Amino acid sequence: xxxxxxxxxxxxxxxxxxxxxxxxxxxxxxxxxxxxxxxxxxxxxxxxxxxxxxxxxxxxxxxxxxxxxxxxxxxxxxxxxxxxxxxxxxxxxxxxxxxxxxxxxxxxxxxxxxxxxxxxxxxxxxxxxxxxxxxxxxxxxxxxxxxxxxxxxxxxxxxxxxxxxxxxxxxxxxxxxxxxxxxxxxxxxxxxxxxxxxxxxxxxxxxxxxxxxxxxxxxxxxxxxxxx
Amino acid sequence: xxxxxxxxxxxxxxxxxxxxxxxxxxxxxxxxxxxxxxxxxxxxxxxxxxxxxxxxxxxxxxxxxxxxxxxxxxxxxxxxxxxxxxxxxxxxxxxxxxxxxxxxxxxxxxxxxxxxxxxxxxxxxxxxxxxxxxxxxxxxxxxxxxxxxxxxxxxxxxxxxxxxxxxxxxxxxxxxxxxxxxxxxxxxxxxxxxxxxxxxxx
Numbered sequence: 466x467x468x469x470x471x472x473x474x475x476x477x478x479x480x481x482x483x484x485x486x487x488x489x490x491x492x493x494x495x496x497x498x499x500x501x502x503x504x505x506x507x508x509x510x511x512x513x514x515x516x517x518x519x520x521x522x523x524x525x526x527x528x529x530x531x532x533x534x535x536x537x538x539x540x541x542x543x544x545x546x547x548x549x550x551x552x553x554x555x556x557x558x559x560x561x562x563x564x565x566x567x568x569x570x571x572x573x574x575x576x577x578x579x580x581x582x583x584x585x586x587x588x589x590x591x592x593x594x595x596x597x598x599x600x601x602x603x604x605x606x607x608x609x610x611x612x613x614x615x616x617x618x619x620x621x622x623x624x625x626x627x628x629x630x631x632x633x634x635x636x637x638x639x640x641x642x643x644x645x646x647x648x649x650x651x652x653x654x655x656x657x658x659x660x661x662x663x664x665x666x667x668x669x670x671x672x673x674x675x676x677x678x679x680x681x682x683x684x685x686x687x688x689x690x691x692x693x
Numbered sequence: 694x695x696x697x698x699x700x701x702x703x704x705x706x707x708x709x710x711x712x713x714x715x716x717x718x719x720x721x722x723x724x725x726x727x728x729x730x731x732x733x734x735x736x737x738x739x740x741x742x743x744x745x746x747x748x749x750x751x752x753x754x755x756x757x758x759x760x761x762x763x764x765x766x767x768x769x770x771x772x773x774x775x776x777x778x779x780x781x782x783x784x785x786x787x788x789x790x791x792x793x794x795x796x797x798x799x800x801x802x803x804x805x806x807x808x809x810x811x812x813x814x815x816x817x818x819x820x821x822x823x824x825x826x827x828x829x830x831x832x833x834x835x836x837x838x839x840x841x842x843x844x845x846x847x848x849x850x851x852x853x854x855x856x857x858x859x860x861x862x863x864x865x866x867x868x869x870x871x872x873x874x875x876x877x878x879x880x881x882x883x884x885x886x887x888x889x890x891x892x893x894x895x
Contacts, residue, residue, distance in 0.1 A: 469726055469730045469734075469749065469752065469753060469756070470723035470724075470726035470727050470730065471723070472753055473722070473723070473726050473753055473756045473757060473760070474719065474720065474722065474723050474726075476753070476757060477719055477722070477757065477760060478719070482757065482760060482761055483761075484715075484716060484760060484761060484762070484763040484764050485761055485762060485764060485765075486764065487764040489764075490762075490764055490765040566767070566770075566859075568858075568862040568863060568864070569858055569864050569865060570864060571864045571866060571867070
């Protein structure tokens, strides 16, 4: 064997090698840490939105819980939390593992710790109304998100334009009593209307009605469909 | 400045001093090479097995890579595991390019390993002692690679669990689990090998 130290030094000299600058490694570490922090914050934001949506539905007087809150929560879970989870997994893997000694921690532990921090931070953010603000921001900015998550109460609260929606309270021959989304009660005449609910409108619960306003609280329906 | 022991002639500078010196002056990097070349050569030879004649090239590449990445070395940790890790990766990369498997243990290493394992209070304790180590090296070479590398690092390189964790970049708990399972598998392979040899002689 030759003198390895001399061979190594000769090669360093002949190839003009220099140690890479420390800022390069610090920068790389910073990127990984930032990625981890970002994913935790996004996870917290999505959790704050989830809390907001769940509690918002729970607090809605009159409508209480029907199928909607769970549908919406599931969609939000998929749309936001799912996206964050991908980022979360990537950053947990790259961010923590690639940091100095990050490999010493078991991946499930990293995920559990990051998730716990996200949940705790999400609770705090909800307390500051961040969940509502994020949700409303997403509804304003992203039509696809709004289409999935926003319930079109406003669209079906325009009786003068022929759109009326709400909960059927009782049937009265060819008419039914309806509590609209704004809380006002209406009598709806459905004689001759196309009914596309599974059972009677009363069994359906929430319905979406197309037709014509005939009185301050009277409506002539041309179609009655489930509201979902 | 070199801190040489007047009696042994060994460089007694700390790892941190060595690295700081090498960053200031390339020539000082030779001290790092001299301090670690023997252990890394031995380790890489073991990893390369049938390709041991390439060990010097692989170790040289490892030292070059270490030099270029010297600023990424964590000065709060010992230098040896960091260099082992680079050498390990270089050796694995070398073997991968040649489509070869790592770490074939010879008879001498097998005997050494048997001695150390038998006195370590492990699940391996006290199968029949042999003198050549050939059966054990055969059993070690039959181990799954991820068990073989931790067993070799623990019992041939005599690395601590923390050092193995640093070298292989895995959690300490995983190292402990692999060593334990590796020893169980090793015992099973070794016993089977001895039975095979016994029935062959009988």
